[in-house]
Amino acid sequence: MSDKTFVLTVVTPERRVFQETVNMVIVHTVDGEMGVLPGHIPLIAPLAIGPMRIKTGDDEHKAAINGGFIEVTAEQVIILSESAEMAEEIDVVRAEAARQRALARLGKKQADIDYARAQSALQRAIVRLKVAGREG
Amino acid sequence: MANTRDIKRRISSVNSIGHITKAMEMVAGAKLRRAQANVIASRPYTLHLAQLISRLQKSGLEISDPLLESGTGPAAYIVLAGERGLSGAYNANILRFAQETVRNNPGPVIVVGRKAKDYFSKGGQKIIGEYSLRYEDPTYVDAANIVKPLLENYRDDIIGSLHLIYTEFVSVLNHKPAAVQLLPITGLVDSEEDTGPYLYEPSPQEVLERLLPRYLYSVVYQGLLEAKASEFGAQRTAMKSATDNANEMIEHLTLSYNRARQTAITQEILEVVNGAQALEG
Numbered sequence: 001m002s003d004k005t006f007v008l009t010v011v012t013p014e015r016r017v018f019q020e021t022v023n024m025v026i027v028h029t030v031d032g033e034m035g036v037l038p039g040h041i042p043l044i045a046p047l048a049i050g051p052m053r054i055k056t057g058d059d060e061h062k063a064a065i066n067g068g069f070i071e072v073t074a075e076q077v078i079i080l081s082e083s084a085e086m087a088e089e090i091d092v093v094r095a096e097a098a099r100q101r102a103l104a105r106l107g108k109k110q111a112d113i114d115y116a117r118a119q120s121a122l123q124r125a126i127v128r129l130k131v132a133g134r135e136g
Numbered sequence: 137m138a139n140t141r142d143i144k145r146r147i148s149s150v151n152s153i154g155h156i157t158k159a160m161e162m163v164a165g166a167k168l169r170r171a172q173a174n175v176i177a178s179r180p181y182t183l184h185l186a187q188l189i190s191r192l193q194k195s196g197l198e199i200s201d202p203l204l205e206s207g208t209g210p211a212a213y214i215v216l217a218g219e220r221g222l223s224g225a226y227n228a229n230i231l232r233f234a235q236e237t238v239r240n241n242p243g244p245v246i247v248v249g250r251k252a253k254d255y256f257s258k259g260g261q262k263i264i265g266e267y268s269l270r271y272e273d274p275t276y277v278d279a280a281n282i283v284k285p286l287l288e289n290y291r292d293d294i295i296g297s298l299h300l301i302y303t304e305f306v307s308v309l310n311h312k313p314a315a316v317q318l319l320p321i322t323g324l325v326d327s328e329e330d331t332g333p334y335l336y337e338p339s340p341q342e343v344l345e346r347l348l349p350r351y352l353y354s355v356v357y358q359g360l361l362e363a364k365a366s367e368f369g370a371q372r373t374a375m376k377s378a379t380d381n382a383n384e385m386i387e388h389l390t391l392s393y394n395r396a397r398q399t400a401i402t403q404e405i406l407e408v409v410n411g412a413q414a415l416e417g
Contacts, residue, residue, distance in 0.1 A: 044336050
């Protein structure tokens, strides 16, 4: 792994979730998976609901990102997300309950707006479970 | 002069009121500290979003959004007030300010908090939205839920501008009612340094369309947090002065109690002495 690094910051409306010097970050943008290495060109892109992988030396951290934006500048990468949790912070029991709830709601199929909401709730729960290491 | 037993009873009742207000003061203090921390923790997110938007606007790229352009229709106001009383003049101040603001430029209101609802429904004001939040810790999702339908209204020209009326948390002892314009979005904080051109994926227009609503949610979220911190601040101050008043009252009552007791003793001695003299005579 190269010794080049950049500062990665993950910010949500509630708090700063993560700030460290890292080697690489892989996120899910709305267009698909994207890896950012040091020296990436400046970029702003919206994020999808998906997992994020952070590589620091030989360590790898994971986080669940619930949409938002990634901003890449010469010195740093900022992730602005409406909510984000590091793998170790995820409440597996709650995520599992949320998954069940969303599945139940999807089974009923009511108004379209409820449907879209239940679908993204399901996706969030699945991503959380995946990041926490319990595939749903 | 009241008799000693009555005074004693009053002292003990004032004393227990003092205990309760003291406890409430301490609870409000603890909540205030947490609310204050929330206010500070939420600032970077809003600031970053504002910077991204202003950078996009300055980039000279071909972008536009109805949320950036002034609309036609009446102004609308989101009014944030408390869910319950016992917080001094907090609710009265914000509601009076809101009433004045609305009178100067009439339009429908969106009320958040039971106190705001009661106030405006009594005044016969047109209410187009009504929210009641859990007492503590408003969430970002709450803010998004309040704003979302209003964005639709704005795009459909049902409302021509949107304002947030809330209590700004300046410091623990200083909170003042404030109104900020949410829509159309103008006057964003500039990013200090010019960071050169960015690549916008998938397109600048799409990034902008996603940024603007989220920026508004976060501004309203910030408003909710500041209003909450102000409310707890006002509550703590109110309970502190109630406690001080109780203590002062106890002092006065103790004085009258001692005086009454002294009078009673003097009376008794007089009676004894008179009785003795009567026997001698």
